[in-house]
Amino acid sequence: MQANHRKKLSAALAILMLSSQPVLASSLEAARSEAVQKKNSIRSNMAGTQSMISQTRSQVVTVQAEILALDSQITQVNIKIDQLNGEMQKLQAEIAQTKAELEAAKAELLEKKNLYAKRLRAMYIANDRGYLDILLDSTDATSIIGNARMIRSIATSDRELIDEINAKVKEIEEKQALLAEQEKQLAQKQEQARIERSNLEAANAQKTGYMNSLMSNLSAYEAQYDAMLRESDAIESQIANLDLSIQKAKEEESARLAKQRAAAEEARREKEAAARKASRSTGRTVSTRSASVKSAPAVSDDVVSYGEKATPEAKTGELYWPVPGHHRITSPFGYRIHPILKYRKLHTGVDIGAPNGTPVVSAASGTVIASRFMSGYGNCIMIDHGGKVTVYAHLSSRAVSPGQSVSAGETIGYVGSTGMSTGAHLHFEVRVNGAVQNPLNYL
Numbered sequence: 001m002q003a004n005h006r007k008k009l010s011a012a013l014a015i016l017m018l019s020s021q022p023v024l025a026s027s028l029e030a031a032r033s034e035a036v037q038k039k040n041s042i043r044s045n046m047a048g049t050q051s052m053i054s055q056t057r058s059q060v061v062t063v064q065a066e067i068l069a070l071d072s073q074i075t076q077v078n079i080k081i082d083q084l085n086g087e088m089q090k091l092q093a094e095i096a097q098t099k100a101e102l103e104a105a106k107a108e109l110l111e112k113k114n115l116y117a118k119r120l121r122a123m124y125i126a127n128d129r130g131y132l133d134i135l136l137d138s139t140d141a142t143s144i145i146g147n148a149r150m151i152r153s154i155a156t157s158d159r160e161l162i163d164e165i166n167a168k169v170k171e172i173e174e175k176q177a178l179l180a181e182q183e184k185q186l187a188q189k190q191e192q193a194r195i196e197r198s199n200l201e202a203a204n205a206q207k208t209g210y211m212n213s214l215m216s217n218l219s220a221y222e223a224q225y226d227a228m229l230r231e232s233d234a235i236e237s238q239i240a241n242l243d244l245s246i247q248k249a250k251e252e253e254s255a256r257l258a259k260q261r262a263a264a265e266e267a268r269r270e271k272e273a274a275a276r277k278a279s280r281s282t283g284r285t286v287s288t289r290s291a292s293v294k295s296a297p298a299v300s301d302d303v304v305s306y307g308e309k310a311t312p313e314a315k316t317g318e319l320y321w322p323v324p325g326h327h328r329i330t331s332p333f334g335y336r337i338h339p340i341l342k343y344r345k346l347h348t349g350v351d352i353g354a355p356n357g358t359p360v361v362s363a364a365s366g367t368v369i370a371s372r373f374m375s376g377y378g379n380c381i382m383i384d385h386g387g388k389v390t391v392y393a394h395l396s397s398r399a400v401s402p403g404q405s406v407s408a409g410e411t412i413g414y415v416g417s418t419g420m421s422t423g424a425h426l427h428f429e430v431r432v433n434g435a436v437q438n439p440l441n442y443l
Contacts, residue, residue: 028242028245028246028249029246031242032239032242032243032246035235035238035239035242036239038235039232039235039236039239042228042231042232042235043232043375045228046225046228046229046232049221049224049225049228050225052221053218053221053222053225056214056217056218056221057218059214060211060214060215060218063207063210063211063214064211066207067204067207067208067211070200070203070204070207071204073200074197074200074201074204077193077196077197077200078197080193081190081193081194081197084186084189084190084193085190087186088183088186088187088190091179091182091183091186092183094179095176095179095180095183098172098175098176098179099176101172102169102172102173102176105165105168105169105172106169108165109162109165109166109168109169112161112162112165113162222344222345225345226345226346229345230436233348234434236370236374237369237370237382237389237431237434240369240370240382240402241369243369243370243402244367244369244402244403247402247403248403317441317442317443318364318442318443319363319364319390319430319439319442319443320361320362320363320364320408320409320443321363321443322352322360322361322362322363322390322392322426322428323352323354323358323359323360323361323415323426323428324359324361325358326352326353326354326358327352328352328353328354329350329351329352329353329440330351330352330353330425331347331350331351332347332350332440333347333348333349333350333436333438333439333440334346334347334438335347346436348429348436349391349393349427349428349429349430349436349439350427350428350438350439350440351425351426351427351428352425352426352428353423353424353425354415354424354425354426355415355424356396356414356415356416356417356424357396357414357415357416358414358415359411359413359414359415360392360395360411360412360413360414360415360426361408361409361410361411361412362383362390362406362407362408362409362410362412363383363385363390363408363428363430363442363443364383364385364390364408365385365405365406365407365408366383366384366385366386366390366405366406367383367384367403367404367405367406368381368382368383368384368400368401368402368403368404368405368406368412369382369383369384369389369402370382370402371398371400371401371402371404372398372402373418373419374393374419375419375420376419376420377391377393377394377419377420377427378393378394378395378416378417378418378419378420378421379393379394379395379396379397379398379413379416379418379419380392380393380394380395380419381395381398381400381412381413383406383412387432388430388431388432388442389430389431390428390429390430390431391427391428391429391430391431392412392413392426392427392428393419393426393427393428393429394415394416394417394418394419394421394425394426394427395413395414395415395416395418395426396413396414396415396416396417396418396424397413397414397416398412398413399411399412399413399414400412400413430442
């Protein structure tokens with residue numbers, strides 16, 4: 001839509017300029033008013049887009065911090081899982097050892113029971129007598145007491161051994177049950193840690209996707225801002241051309257009015273001469289009246305000159321170097337991070353470093369189409385060279401006016417740091433058919 005508007009405006013301007021009828025300043029001023037309105041609309045949209053860029057950049061910073069926090073949490077959970085895996089391996093080794101001890105104790109118990117059973121069986125087979133028979137076979141009280149003690153000692157020893165082994169088996173079984181419970185709880189902790197890691201990774205993936213979306217939006221906003229900036233610059237050039245055309249049209253209108261006044265004055269004088277001639281013949285005199293025509297003084301732009309002239313350097317390309325004696329490029333043509341806006345955008349010219357007040361010369365002969373303050377450009381001069389336009393921005397002051405013809409190498413202004421600038425330098429552009437070019441290809 002903006003491009004169509006610019007084409008319509010250019011077509012209307014071309015029709016006005018090529019028309020065989022005199023171009024009225026009012027028509028040009030109407031076109032200029034429309035261009036200014038359109039430029040203001042674009043600037044308003046640019047402000048809105050810049051706000052969206054700022055908001056998106058703020059969101060990017062926030063999401064980046066969230067992603068870093070999630071990465072840190074995932075790292076901590078991985079460390080926790082590694083620790084739990086280590087504990088599980090240690091516990092499983094202990095469980096395996098306990099199982100081995102339990103099997104050994106059970107085997108020992110079984111062996112003792114078998115020996116006890118075998119001994120009882122051997123005693124039974126030997127004389128088919130039990131403990132009571134042994135007591136009855138005692139010959140006296142002393143043998144009875146001795147046999148009773150022996151029997152009691154054997155029984156007690158057997159019970160204690162079996163009880164001891166049973167207690168050991170029970171202890172091992174209890175330890176095994178405790179270890180099994182610990183293994184179960186540890187497995188639950190491992191599962192919870194894995195679920196936590198899975199949730200964190202899912203959240204991180206979501207945040208990363210959102211970040212990619214933000215970066216895509218940011219690139220789109222920046223591209224949109226650059227397009228509007230180019231559109232605004234193009235309309236600025238059209239307004240400058242219209243200003244020059246309006247000035248010329250006013251001069252032509254003034255010339256036509258002066259010619260009409262001269263013709264009217266001549267007709268009046270002829271009429272008065274005829275009246276005097278008639279009065280001489282009739283004896284009457286006709287008083288004459290003189291009229292004076294005052295012309296308005298010309299108004300010149302308020303420009304400042306330091307009285308210093310620069311000697312142009314020998315040309316090595318199509319154009320003269322605009323800052324004689326100073327060749328340090330502080331920022332080349334192309335995409336860069338804007339030093340003030342802090343985002344990536346096209347740098348439409350080259351920045352040439354030089355002290356404040358250094359003379360700036362016209363790169364070629366041409367006509368000044370703009371010499372005024374232009375927002376981010378600061379004090380700016382545009383010169384039409386018939387096929388290409390050169391732009392000189394951030395000047396401390398301007399030494400030429402719109403419509404003025406300048407020669408190649410003539411001083412037109414002085415280096416400064418006005419507009420969106422971080423220090424004294426000249427921002428120099430070359431535009432061919434409205435499109436910016438790398439100035440170093442022409443210098």
